[in-house]
Amino acid sequence: MTARTWKRLFLAATLVALGATAVFALWVTPPREEQGFEAVRLLYLHVPCAWVAYLAFGITAFASLLWLVPRTRSATWDLLAGASAEVGVVFTGLMLVVGSLWARPTWGTWWEWDARLTTTAILFFLYLGYLALRRTGATAAERGKRCAIAALIAFADVPIVHFSVTWWQTLHQQGTVFNPQLDVKIDGSMAFTLVLAVAAFTMLYGYLVLERFELAQLEEGREERELQHAIAERVRAERSEQVVPA
């Protein structure tokens, strides 16, 4: 089987997993009065988005580290870091929007400047800045270095976001699964659906990063060609100037 066939199979499996998640989240799981009745169904989007954001920024940091180490330095790591960060920003934005939609009926407010929400907003803008930095004009080596350092600095916010509900008193609830007591506060169909949703969103992340990475390779190839073309034009122009007598 070719790589394209494998990718299509993976996409099909991802879509099946996402479809199953939607069925379980919207029809099988029960509503919860203390979690905004039906609004609790947003949990099956909010938590996987948060997980994918952590994963995406973790992979960005790891790829950036590999780029910074001279022995493992490769353009692949830089492109992977950029692709993963972009997908991570999309999921972070969705996490904030879905969280806000859940907060309105349960907390009575769209937004609260508590530690979890504030550090997550900072995370979103840090990686938006990282993506902007990737677009600044520079050679591949210069861009790779400055972006790798920026990615490692930005990643420092990820554990702060995660532990913010433990370190400070927040309106946001503590971790449903990963809390300090490791007391899992979910079971039955809700737990199953949450695990399914996390798996489906992780697969979707993998597919999106693969597609974005391939696009980044194509963009890099086009920039390289444009640079070669510009150099060739310049050389040709200089030669023609030398041939024409003054």
Added chain:
Amino acid sequence: MNHNWNFVIAGYAIVTGTLLSYAAWVRVRARRLRRTLPDESHD
């Protein structure tokens, strides 16, 4: 009483719409770039 179904519908619609749009944007852009590089195979 709708028990907040409007928030659920909005959330699922926003997530689905955003992810589909993003995936489509990436795929369309890649396809356009592949067309400008006809002599290279990317599969």
